[in-house]
Amino acid sequence: MSEVRHKSEPSLRVLIVDQNVTRASILEEGLREAGYTQVTVLREMHNLLRRIVDIDPEVIVIDLENPNRDVLEQMFQVSRVVRRPIAMFVDRSDTDMIEAAVDAGVGSYVVDGLKKERVKSVLDTAISRFKAFNKLREELDLARQALDERKIVERAKGILMKQRGMSEEAAYALLRKAAMNENRRLSEVAQSVVTAASLFK
Amino acid sequence: MNDVTTTVVGFIPLLDCAPLAVAAEKGFASAEGLDLRLVRETSWANIRDRVVVGHFDAAHMLAPMAIASTLGVGHLKVPMAVPLSMGLGGNAITLSLRVWDAMSAEGVAVGDDPKTLGEALRRVVQARERAQKSQFTFAMVYPFSAHNYELRYWLAACGIDPDRDVRLVVIPPPLLVDAMREGQIDGFCVGEPWNSVAVSVGAGAIAVPTTAIWGLSPEKVLGCRLEWAQRHPDRLQALVRALYRSAQWCEDPANHQELARLLAEPRFVGAPADILLYGLSNRLRLVREGELCHLPDFYVPASHAANFPWVSHALWFYSQMVRWNQVAFDVSHVAQVRATYRPDLYRLAVAAADVPTIDTKIEGFFDGQRFDPDDLFAHLHSFDKK
Numbered sequence: 095m096s097e098v099r100h101k102s103e104p105s106l107r108v109l110i111v112d113q114n115v116t117r118a119s120i121l122e123e124g125l126r127e128a129g130y131t132q133v134t135v136l137r138e139m140h141n142l143l144r145r146i147v148d149i150d151p152e153v154i155v156i157d158l159e160n161p162n163r164d165v166l167e168q169m170f171q172v173s174r175v176v177r178r179p180i181a182m183f184v185d186r187s188d189t190d191m192i193e194a195a196v197d198a199g200v201g202s203y204v205v206d207g208l209k210k211e212r213v214k215s216v217l218d219t220a221i222s223r224f225k226a227f228n229k230l231r232e233e234l235d236l237a238r239q240a241l242d243e244r245k246i247v248e249r250a251k252g253i254l255m256k257q258r259g260m261s262e263e264a265a266y267a268l269l270r271k272a273a274m275n276e277n278r279r280l281s282e283v284a285q286s287v288v289t290a291a292s293l294f295k
Numbered sequence: 296m297n298d299v300t301t302t303v304v305g306f307i308p309l310l311d312c313a314p315l316a317v318a319a320e321k322g323f324a325s326a327e328g329l330d331l332r333l334v335r336e337t338s339w340a341n342i343r344d345r346v347v348v349g350h351f352d353a354a355h356m357l358a359p360m361a362i363a364s365t366l367g368v369g370h371l372k373v374p375m376a377v378p379l380s381m382g383l384g385g386n387a388i389t390l391s392l393r394v395w396d397a398m399s400a401e402g403v404a405v406g407d408d409p410k411t412l413g414e415a416l417r418r419v420v421q422a423r424e425r426a427q428k429s430q431f432t433f434a435m436v437y438p439f440s441a442h443n444y445e446l447r448y449w450l451a452a453c454g455i456d457p458d459r460d461v462r463l464v465v466i467p468p469p470l471l472v473d474a475m476r477e478g479q480i481d482g483f484c485v486g487e488p489w490n491s492v493a494v495s496v497g498a499g500a501i502a503v504p505t506t507a508i509w510g511l512s513p514e515k516v517l518g519c520r521l522e523w524a525q526r527h528p529d530r531l532q533a534l535v536r537a538l539y540r541s542a543q544w545c546e547d548p549a550n551h552q553e554l555a556r557l558l559a560e561p562r563f564v565g566a567p568a569d570i571l572l573y574g575l576s577n578r579l580r581l582v583r584e585g586e587l588c589h590l591p592d593f594y595v596p597a598s599h600a601a602n603f604p605w606v607s608h609a610l611w612f613y614s615q616m617v618r619w620n621q622v623a624f625d626v627s628h629v630a631q632v633r634a635t636y637r638p639d640l641y642r643l644a645v646a647a648a649d650v651p652t653i654d655t656k657i658e659g660f661f662d663g664q665r666f667d668p669d670d671l672f673a674h675l676h677s678f679d680k681k
Contacts, residue, residue, distance in 0.1 A: 141479070143464065158337075158338075158341055158344075159337055160337070160338070161337040161338050161467035161469065161470065162338075162467065162470075163337075163338040163340045163341065164338045164339050164340055164436065164437050164465050164467050165464075165465050165466065165467070166340075167338075167339070167340045167369070167437065167438060167465065168437075168438050168464065168465035189347075189348070189371065192344065192347070192348060192371070193348040196344050196345060196348050196350065197348075201340070201344070
């Protein structure tokens with residue numbers, strides 16, 4: 095079933111407008127996996143309209159952090175600039191799709207008159223890949239935060255070991271006890287130790 | 296009593312987001328029992344979509360954008376309510392030095408009236424056409440914006456066809472100055488601080504403040520979904536009242552320094568405070584080497600009933616949407632456009648002596664034209680003759 099659909103899709107020209115290289119690659123890969131072979135990625139925003147006219151996409155996918163989105167909006171209006179009118183989303187009644195897209199941080203514009211069934215899988219792919227990217231970014235932020243926290247605990251331990259002549263285990267136990275008593279996070283207590291030490295230098 | 300949930304309002308970093316920033320930061324929102332959270336956005340399309348899907352309860356909106364949503368022009372049809380105007384003016388048309396120098400050679404000077412300047416521009420445009428040089432490119436910020444209509448009105452009234460004689464493009468405000476510096480565009484119409492930024496870096500000259508085109512013209516509004524307005528009447532009333540009071544605080548010259556510093560923060564506009572102060576104090580440097588020029592009523596946050604949502608504003612914007620073929624005139628549109636603006640909600644929230652008792656007024660333009668909202672049909676018909 096899905097194979098049949100894939101065979102009918104490759105003629106669709108898809109343009110990805112995204113300044114985030116990683117995210118654009120994730121989406122491009124997703125679209126290729128789904129059988130879309132004519133995918134172009136535009137990262138350079140210079141002279142955007144001109145380049146879109148040259149590429150002549152049937153579907154444009156753009157990240158919503160991109161201020162150039164308003165440049166695309168004008169294409170609803172100016173048939174003089176683009177050969178075919180472009181509209182946002184396929185079906186004007188499709189608010190669920192819009193909500194899902196805006197939640198994921200992605201917008202898409204399609205050539206007017208393109209059938210909903212033909213575009214839906216592009217939009218679905220865009221939404222799921224953007225979500226995946228967001229999750230990746232959150233995990234990365236969390237990992238970075240965890241690393242920062244671990245570093246600060248290490249520094250606090252070092253200070254205690256040096257200034258109070260403690261073993262590493264004792265220094266760690268002291269930090270943990272303070273955190274429990276004060277109902278604070280270990281990294282917060284460690285941060286206070288580091289700050290205090292820098293004041294007493 | 297208001298419900299206690301947070302009210303989320305989106306805005307675009309421009310000088311006229313001032314009343315929102317002040318409502319959140321100077322206690323006007325909390326005084327009304329509001330927990331106001333502001334979210335800075337990067338595009339007008341995002342503002343519209345996030346209001347439509349309910350991420351934002353309300354937003355700093357381009358006035359014509361709210362009307363376009365109500366009518367379902369260019370996007371989904373979602374009825375909007377506009378209970379407050381975020382102020383008057385604040386826009387200008389800035390021309391690149393290349394264009395400005397060519398106009399100076401035609402004998403115009405800084406601060407000339409829009410007619411004189413526009414006619415000089417027409418001569419420059421015609422000379423380029425005769426010399427078979429490429430057309431000028433002018434930018435504005437969104438198809439459904441006062442900037443688009445004011446720029447088009449000025450050009451057309453001075454004999455320049457905005458669709459035939461020049462090229463009009465959309466460029467987001469923060470990218471305009473660079474685009475002008477790089478020679479991609481020859482002029483733009485935008486809100487402050489971007490005109491003053493262009494002057495300060497030597498990219499262009501401020502030719503026409505748009506309040507000189509349309510006297511006491513409106514700019515942004517507070518817009519929300521009609522459905523939200525109906526579901527949260529108390530919260531909306533509190534928000535309108537908070538913004539009304541904030542706008543008065545914004546207009547008081549004693550607060551301009553503090554306001555410029557607040558807006559200069561990256562979480563609001565993120566432009567230099569001294570440049571933001573130009574627009575706030577109605578004293579602009581029109582050319583880089585020039586003196587500060589006093590432009591009365593250039594940006595009016597509160598006085599002249601600046602926050603009242605005049606239905607005549609909405610109808611004029613609609614007339615321009617028809618004029619420039621963004622929408623085909625339909626008699627059923629008129630009632631929808633009128634219903635988008637909500638002077639009734641404004642009056643419910645604001646009980647002050649200066650609140651107008653009528654909903655429409657006659658609007659006046661630099662070329663002597665008057666827009667009588669009761670005579671909309673004659674006005675629309677007059678475009679056909681030109």
